Amino acid sequence: MPKGKITKRAVEALLSGQSLFDTEVRGFGARRQKEAITYFVKTTVKGQQQWITIGRHGSPFTPDTARAEALKLLGQVVQGADPAQARREERLGSTVSDLCDQYYRDALAGNIVTRSGYAKKQSTVYVDKGRIERHIKPLIGRRKVRDLTRADIQRFMNDIAAGKTQKVEKTKQRGKAVVKGGRGTATRTVGLLGGIFQYAVKHGIRLDNPVHGVERHRDNTRDRRLSPEEYVALGQGLMVAELQGMNPRGLAVIRTLAMTGCRKSEIQTLRWPYLDVNGGSVRFPDTKSGKSIRPIGKAAMEVFAAQPREAENDAVFPGERGRFYDGTPKIMGAVRALAGLTDKDDYGYYNVTLHTLRHSFASLANELGYTEATIASMLGHRLGTITSRYIHHLDAALVAAADRVSAHIAGYFYWGVWLVEDETSSH
Template sequence: MNVSDLCDRYMLAAEAGAILTRFNRPKKASTLATDKGRISRHIKPLMGKKAVEEIDSRAVKRLISDITTGKTAKVVKTKLRGRANVRGGPATAARVADLLSGIMTWAVDEGIIQHNPVHRVRRFRSEARQRFLSNEELGRLGAVLVAGKDDKEKPFHPHAVNIVRLLCLTGCRIGEITGLRWTEIDFELKCLRLEDTKIGKSLRPIGDSAVMVLRAQNRVAGSPFAFTGSRRKVPYQGMAKEARRIFKAAGIAGATPHTLRHTFASTASGLGYSDGTIAGLLGHKGRGVTSRYVHRPDQALASAAQAVSEEINILLDPAKRKLEPVERSVSSAISNVDLETENRPS
């Protein structure tokens, strides 16, 4: 059996749900599509014809080197008018090697080979991205969202504007918001009951500001999605392009929709919330819905979600931000008076 045949067998098993992720769940369609691309554009061209038994650590190192130096880089036609710009580089080489390692591990489990030749082969590991928006950048972003158009007076898609605002206010992943269904929104308890996230089902409390954005979103008859695409049976598909336009109009460099998730976490940290609370707000593994008997959001998380959401909502509006210290001092004074009244002996 050659490597090409092995990859085909692996993909058949993955598509059947027999290959599990590190979260012990079958791979999603988007992940399968990415795997297919890496196999067809990198693995098969470089080692597809070689027998699986011939693949050793040296062959893996050559694969990594060839991808790193751009040997497989090219422009590939994908759809009628689409194309993919296949690039090399150390990060791409590392991801392809990780996929190959998964394929080889599966081959070991299936008794095809004795050991995984990718194990212990060194490859590039980038540092985790720490980019998040500053308060000033959030103010510029908020102004652009209110204007709803770029510097050439070209309007943004209304869905894109609301999605970016929700990403800021909830800390959700981009796919969790673009694919959000009306059935997953609990307006009464102010939470999202997400059915299919990176870790499975997840219950996320959200603040009043996020609830208001969702309530203002128009429902499209016949569509289950809060942000409906051009076809009613699919969600909105234009976020990649519109997000770049929005960030560019706000003069924000090096940011992606995922940066807004980091920004939410950073804001929560700045407000003094613990790592465990922040993990719960973001829906990290271990803090999602782990029991079918959990029906209400944790009250402490709900309170934190409200506070972080309101903080970011203020930062998105420069005018509100200027009033913030006064509002907070008044609020604090009222709270102190209430506390003193409560504790005053009758």
């Protein structure tokens, strides 16, 4: 193993898989695994060699603080202690609240990787933090990680579904947050808790994941889609809202969400350089599914083209105070009321949401006969974006598919009719 004084420059120069042992403290070292640099101590405890991890390079561990921790651990070994065993016992005695805090810190640092192999996005981590603070900690935060059983998790999920954690709280961003329960919230929170316990298993805090095997509620709101009549009603609601002087940017965002199947965050943060008008697409450098090239129909492109441009802001929908417009949910609430689409589920949530527009786009595409792969490409799912690393221009058939679906929705919105088409046209 190479040796040298461990300094900030030395450890940051390490390549993936390389280690460096310190020349000042015997057994103290650092190694890089992919992007992360970890400090460790190699020593012998009761005749057996041990590698004790100190922590990752960065706050709170610098070369100096890690070296001091290494001296502390080596001193414990000299006195006959087993630092690794002590740490294991400490972890086993940690609470769910402690575990959540550790998970959140790692997620915030980009160290939590999703199933698709990408670090969790900061927007997702922010949502995770809300579920941790509003549901997990109040119900089971004080419980020991090692003591939780599958029955406890089932009870935890049922309590959220029954509204046990519902409340209204003040927030810095919006003024207040209405925290509700419901089956959808319960299911998504248990999903997060499963990820947190899998993290605990990975780090030796627990041997098993108690969330495995828990039967979750089905999130019925995800099945909601707009019927032809409801598309017409939504279009009329948008027109009335426009006549009433509601924010035109918010109304345009809703229209383009409906006619593209894009996510709210993708449209609200859309920038002019992303648009490829000639290619009939939007090139997102980063989305929930990574880099994505998305086909966009002419009807949606016309909405984009109608937006006024600002000299110092390249956002398609610029905000009044920030770079991007972010008031769409409030506008959607008003439009939903004007359209009469105010039905709710058993827990008080509106069934028709901005995300419903995405589901409706996919359902309409399915009814028009397009394949799962084509629909996935139009929605930007991983199945549809995986080939984007190899191509620079979308297939003409894919652009035509997006154009056809958006034209149908535009027909509902503006004329209240199903566009007449040649049913023998190619899909």
